[in-house]
Amino acid sequence: MTMPANSRLAHAPADHPKVPPQAKIGVLVANLGTPDGTDYWSMRRYLGEFLSDKRVIDIPNWKWQPLLQLIILSKRPFTSGANYKTIWNNEADESPLMTITKQQVAKLKQSMAALFGEAVEIDFCMRYGNPSTQSVVDRMVKNGCEKILFFPLYPHYAGATSATANDAFFKALMKQKRQPAARVAPEYFDRPNYIEALAQSVLKAYPDGAQPDVLVCSYHGMPKRYLMEGDPYHCQCQKTTRLLRERLGWEKDRVHTTFQSVFGREEWLKPYTVEHVAELAKEGKKRIAVISPAFSADCIETLEEIKGEICEAFEHAGGESFTYIPCLNDDDAHIALLSEVIEENLQGWINRI
Numbered sequence: 001m002t003m004p005a006n007s008r009l010a011h012a013p014a015d016h017p018k019v020p021p022q023a024k025i026g027v028l029v030a031n032l033g034t035p036d037g038t039d040y041w042s043m044r045r046y047l048g049e050f051l052s053d054k055r056v057i058d059i060p061n062w063k064w065q066p067l068l069q070l071i072i073l074s075k076r077p078f079t080s081g082a083n084y085k086t087i088w089n090n091e092a093d094e095s096p097l098m099t100i101t102k103q104q105v106a107k108l109k110q111s112m113a114a115l116f117g118e119a120v121e122i123d124f125c126m127r128y129g130n131p132s133t134q135s136v137v138d139r140m141v142k143n144g145c146e147k148i149l150f151f152p153l154y155p156h157y158a159g160a161t162s163a164t165a166n167d168a169f170f171k172a173l174m175k176q177k178r179q180p181a182a183r184v185a186p187e188y189f190d191r192p193n194y195i196e197a198l199a200q201s202v203l204k205a206y207p208d209g210a211q212p213d214v215l216v217c218s219y220h221g222m223p224k225r226y227l228m229e230g231d232p233y234h235c236q237c238q239k240t241t242r243l244l245r246e247r248l249g250w251e252k253d254r255v256h257t258t259f260q261s262v263f264g265r266e267e268w269l270k271p272y273t274v275e276h277v278a279e280l281a282k283e284g285k286k287r288i289a290v291i292s293p294a295f296s297a298d299c300i301e302t303l304e305e306i307k308g309e310i311c312e313a314f315e316h317a318g319g320e321s322f323t324y325i326p327c328l329n330d331d332d333a334h335i336a337l338l339s340e341v342i343e344e345n346l347q348g349w350i351n352r353i
């Protein structure tokens with residue numbers, strides 16, 4: 001008797017529904033998301049989904065939605081769209097965050113294949129916009145992933161980033177008839193190889209050994225209230241800065257923590273990067289470098305805000321030399337670190353080949 005091509009169906013009756021040929025493990029990395037285009041409607045769709053997320057803005061709907069739909073979403077898509085246009089990857093017609101995420105995943109695919117062969121499938125999704133978490137989870141399950149490791153690509157935990165990405169993952173699992181076993185990878189803000197990769201990126205910016213007067217670690221901000229309500233993001237950012245400073249061996253007053261991208265009228269985590277760099281210039285710190293450890297990939301907040309607005313504020317206040325240190329993106333050291341986190345969180349599910 002000849003075996004059917006799919007050996008998992010060897011003893012199944014003829015009308016048995018399709019079964020994927022091999023049970024696999026899925027690794028699903030997630031980032032924030034990005035608009036599909038810079039036009040008004042693409043921007044409005046993206047910002048509308050993002051800013052309606054209660055983990056991001058926790059104001060009750062009856063108060064927030066009229067303000068969001070009638071005022072913010074009639075203006076911000078134009079200003080944000082113009083900002084995105086200045087950094088857009090025109091060749092691929094996508095934002096840098098999308099291009100870099102694809103590059104990271106292409107390298108992670110190679111790394112996973114070398115570690116685990118064909119048993120592990122890796123892909124990415126976005127919390128807002130495309131590809132949606134639901135669509136990629138559906139595809140993974142269809143492809144036979146009976147276990148999925150979900151990995152939000154944020155070094156630091158925040159309700160507004162990691163938790164909402166996890167919510168979307170669990171929501172996507174709710175729709176599966178055959179639900180896979182699921183794990184979530186934790187934040188990695190203090191892992192030695194993450195700190196080492198950051199340190200190497202700083203040292204690479206100064207190959208001649210010259211150093212800036214101050215290294216500013218500028219993290220994405222959030223309302224101060226979220227910290228007071230128990231979000232650990234602020235503390236994790238402070239610890240990343242301290243570990244980076246200790247690894248570099250620089251004095252305390254030469255490595256600062258600041259927060260950027262303030263939105264709305266509420267007080268956000270301080271000091272604000274844009275004000276802080278201007279103060280540094282006024283104090284006579286003429287050469288500064290800015291690094292952005294909370295982002296795993298360069299995006300609008302780094303390429304436009306830091307390299308544009310924040311650099312301008314520094315120069316306007318008398319600063320002379322502003323060095324932007326890129327995010328870890330698809331650097332080999334970053335990919336090795338991400339692979340390390342993945343391998344650790346796959347323990348008990350699969351061993352190296």
Ligand SMILES: C=CC1=C(C)c2cc3[nH]c(cc4nc(cc5[nH]c(cc1n2)c(C)c5CCC(=O)O)C(CCC(=O)O)=C4C)c(C)c3C=C
Pocket residue numbers: 032033034035047056057076080095097154158160161220221222223233261263294295298299300301
């Ligand atoms: C309004 C509240 C916001 C909170 C809280 C917030 C937290 C937060 N965000 C990131 C990472 C990213 N944010 C990005 C863009 C972005 N963020 C907000 C608002 C909040 N973020 C807005 C309105 C936008 C859109 C850009 C704009 O219109 O100005 C991005 C970049 C996306 C891209 O396409 O490039 C990232 C990444 C973190 C880590 C964080 C943590 C507290």
Ligand SMILES: [Fe+2]
Pocket residue numbers: 220261
């Ligand atoms: Fe943000």
Ligand SMILES: [Fe+2]
Pocket residue numbers: 234235236238
């Ligand atoms: Fe803190």
